[in-house]
Amino acid sequence: MRFLFKTSYAQDIALFRHSGQRFWYGALALALCAAPWLLPDYFLSQLTFIGIYSIACLGLMLLAGFTGQVSLGHAAFLAMGAYTEAWLQSKGWPFALSLPAAALVAGVSGVVVGLPALRVKGMYLAIATLAFGFILEEGVVRAEGITGGNTGLTVAALRIFGIDFDNGRNFYYLVVAIASLCVIGVLNLLRSPTGRAFVAIRDSEVSAQSMGIHLARYKTIAFALSAALAGIAGALYAHKIRFLSPEQFGFLQSVELLMMVVIGGLGSVHGAIFGPAFWIVVQQMIVLAKDYLPPVIGQQTGLQPTIFGLILVGFVMFEPMGLYGRWLKVRIFFELFPFYRKGMFKRQKSYMKSERVR
Amino acid sequence: MTAALLEARHLSVQFGGLKAVNDVSFEVWPNEIFSLIGPNGAGKTTIFNLISGLYRPTSGEVAFAGEVISRMPPHVIARLGIARTFQNIELFEHATVLQNLLVGRHCHRHTAWWQDLFFTGSVRRAEVEFRHQVEEVIDFLGLQHYRDSLVAGLPYGVRKVVELARALSMRPRMLLLDEPSSGLNTEETDDIGFRIADIKHDLGITVIMVEHDMGLVSRVSDRVLALNLGQELALGTAEEVQAHPGVIEAYLGTAELDDV
Ligand SMILES: Nc1ncnc2c1ncn2[C@@H]1O[C@H](COP(=O)(O)OP(=O)(O)O)[C@@H](O)[C@H]1O
Ligand SMILES: [Mg+2]
Numbered sequence: 048m049r050f051l052f053k054t055s056y057a058q059d060i061a062l063f064r065h066s067g068q069r070f071w072y073g074a075l076a077l078a079l080c081a082a083p084w085l086l087p088d089y090f091l092s093q094l095t096f097i098g099i100y101s102i103a104c105l106g107l108m109l110l111a112g113f114t115g116q117v118s119l120g121h122a123a124f125l126a127m128g129a130y131t132e133a134w135l136q137s138k139g140w141p142f143a144l145s146l147p148a149a150a151l152v153a154g155v156s157g158v159v160v161g162l163p164a165l166r167v168k169g170m171y172l173a174i175a176t177l178a179f180g181f182i183l184e185e186g187v188v189r190a191e192g193i194t195g196g197n198t199g200l201t202v203a204a205l206r207i208f209g210i211d212f213d214n215g216r217n218f219y220y221l222v223v224a225i226a227s228l229c230v231i232g233v234l235n236l237l238r239s240p241t242g243r244a245f246v247a248i249r250d251s252e253v254s255a256q257s258m259g260i261h262l263a264r265y266k267t268i269a270f271a272l273s274a275a276l277a278g279i280a281g282a283l284y285a286h287k288i289r290f291l292s293p294e295q296f297g298f299l300q301s302v303e304l305l306m307m308v309v310i311g312g313l314g315s316v317h318g319a320i321f322g323p324a325f326w327i328v329v330q331q332m333i334v335l336a337k338d339y340l341p342p343v344i345g346q347q348t349g350l351q352p353t354i355f356g357l358i359l360v361g362f363v364m365f366e367p368m369g370l371y372g373r374w375l376k377v378r379i380f381f382e383l384f385p386f387y388r389k390g391m392f393k394r395q396k397s398y399m400k401s402e403r404v405r
Numbered sequence: 406m407t408a409a410l411l412e413a414r415h416l417s418v419q420f421g422g423l424k425a426v427n428d429v430s431f432e433v434w435p436n437e438i439f440s441l442i443g444p445n446g447a448g449k450t451t452i453f454n455l456i457s458g459l460y461r462p463t464s465g466e467v468a469f470a471g472e473v474i475s476r477m478p479p480h481v482i483a484r485l486g487i488a489r490t491f492q493n494i495e496l497f498e499h500a501t502v503l504q505n506l507l508v509g510r511h512c513h514r515h516t517a518w519w520q521d522l523f524f525t526g527s528v529r530r531a532e533v534e535f536r537h538q539v540e541e542v543i544d545f546l547g548l549q550h551y552r553d554s555l556v557a558g559l560p561y562g563v564r565k566v567v568e569l570a571r572a573l574s575m576r577p578r579m580l581l582l583d584e585p586s587s588g589l590n591t592e593e594t595d596d597i598g599f600r601i602a603d604i605k606h607d608l609g610i611t612v613i614m615v616e617h618d619m620g621l622v623s624r625v626s627d628r629v630l631a632l633n634l635g636q637e638l639a640l641g642t643a644e645e646v647q648a649h650p651g652v653i654e655a656y657l658g659t660a661e662l663d664d665v
Contacts, residue, residue, distance in 0.1 A: 056532070056536040056537065057533065059503075059536060060529065060533070060536075235521060235522055235523060235524040235528075236518070236521050236522055238524070239528050239532065240507075240510075240511055240514040240516065240521060241521040241522075243508050243511070244511060246497055246499070246500050246508075247497050247500075247508045247511075249497075249499075250496070250498050250499055250500065251495045251496070251497060251498075253491070253495055254497070255497075255508075256458075256478070256479035256480050256483070257459070257479055257480075257483055257489055258480075258483055258488075258508050258511050258512065258571070258575065259483035259511050259512030260508075260511055262480070314499060
């Protein structure tokens with residue numbers, strides 16, 4: 048077990064808390080760089096998807112996990128980013144401009160969707176965002192001139208400064224780079240006043256305002272940033288799939304994003320990456336397992352949603368802190384190894400419960 | 406005579422048919438400890454909510470440092486220098502003690518969210534400065550041991566102190582304490598009493614306190630206002646108010662104060 052002796056405030060503020068962390072994240076960075084040489088194309092492509100979904104989940108995590116505002120319409124922001132990117136690319140905009148534009152368009156739409164959040168909470172907000180998702184999906188179908196409507200839209204191959212980014216390896220690096228920047232941006236927010244204001248709003252709106260936090264402003268910022276991140280993910284998604292149609296951004300997609308975030312662990316940045324990683328790995332396992340299952344089960348149409356539904360229920364019941372919570376426990380088990388006791392976390396939980404009754 | 410720091414003028418608020426606060430007026434002088442007492446439901450917490458802007462008065466107004474604040478939103482009032490605690494602790498449960506206190510520095514921030522996004526030099530400098538200031542409060546209230554603990558796991562007594570610390574981190578001009586001793590044992594209550602006195606003497610902060618423990622009230626208060634059913638009963642020193650026939654009657658009706 049490691050004891051941290053803090054000797055300066057800078058240590059408190061630093062992104063990496065100790066040299067061990069620096070080592071492990073360095074190793075992770077190396078592994079990510081080496082992946083194209085180690086993994087077959089198909090797996091690299093799945094890894095790219097994990098990166099793209101991580102960006103979207105990071106946005107949703109900021110909103111749902113850190114600010115406590117539910118969104119059931121997040122796929123709409125994905126769509127905003129994807130279609131903006133596709134359209135601007137077709138107009139010949141360079142990626143360095145079209146990507147920020149996609150983020151901006153999605154972010155502005157996030158501000159609009161965030162408006163009800165200034166008045167309503169919880170279930171009502173979920174319904175309001177859900178409604179927005181439907182409206183936008185309908186809008187995409189109607190705006191045939193830009194989106195191609197129900198027939199769909201083909202996205203041009205991505206070139207940046209004359210370099211072809213349509214091949215798997217280059218695009219993979221692009222996604223990893225952008226995702227890393229997004230992670231750093233979110234971590235920066237969380238260690239500064241803005242992020243603390245988000246958490247304050249999540250935990251107690253009354254005391255947040257009594258501490259001088261302007262609720263409306265910070266909720267709006269949270270919605271805007273969350274949507275902008277989804278927009279960036281959408282833009283990358285557009286180039287990855289290279290074909291867009293409205294049903295890719297429907298209600299189911301919104302729910303999937305929310306499930307990834309919950310499975311990953313609400314309120315942790317790790318969770319925003321664990322969630323989609325777990326999701327895509329399980330998805331691949333289901334595809335593989337299908338061949339070995341008896342046809343009655345294997346060929347069922349609702350197999351995948353059912354399995355994910357069960358996984359979600361399992362997490363909510365047994366590990367509300369998601370994969371991140373599980374990971375923490377495993378880590379503590381090894382750190383404390385000979386001294387770990389079985390009831391450790393249970394005691395803490397029951398203590399918290401009894402405190403709450405007062 | 407100096408000017409009052411806080412002034413409630415004919416303050417009333419009505420919820421449906423219930424007049425929770427009914428034409429209450431009082432003045433709080435700078436660097437005074439002013440206590441509000443009264444049986445449950447007397448309207449004490451409601452007065453705090455009116456001062457901090459969580460409720461709007463039906464009629465009347467509150468002035469702070471000569472400025473009418475009763476039409477301002479809570480976050481603006483907080484920035485003017487009014488901090489508060491809550492009767493049922495309202496901490497940010499899933500954050501550490503340090504993070505809770507740092508939120509107290511929020512009203513003194515001067516960086517924008519996009520600077521936070523890049524953690525620019527000025528954000529970094531402000532963060533170090535904030536920690537410096539918060540550390541003083543941690544020392545003042547002896548919270549070093551809990552600095553990096555999650556609030557959710559802390560015992561009740563400690564959480565009360567953390568809430569006080571969070572309010573002090575704002576470096577307010579005025580502090581509203583809603584039942585600072587409720588749920589504490591005698592020893593902890595004595596502790597809180599010393600701390601409130603220190604807040605007045607060492608930090609020069611004006612305190613309005615809602616409190617049921619008459620021992621604590623007598624020990625620290627300069628003046629006491631007794632309320633019942635939203636109306637003023639008596640105003641004066643602790644002894645004067647406790648001897649007031651209306652106050653005795655109000656408490657006998659509820660048989661709540663053992664000290665009276
Ligand atoms: N938001 C509200 N809506 C309706 N009634 C309220 C509200 N806030 C307070 N009250 C009522 O006002 C009265 C005074 O409450 P309160 O100020 O909390 O009393 P206390 O003096 O015990 O702190 C109580 O009858 C309470 O039910
Ligand atoms: Mg009360």
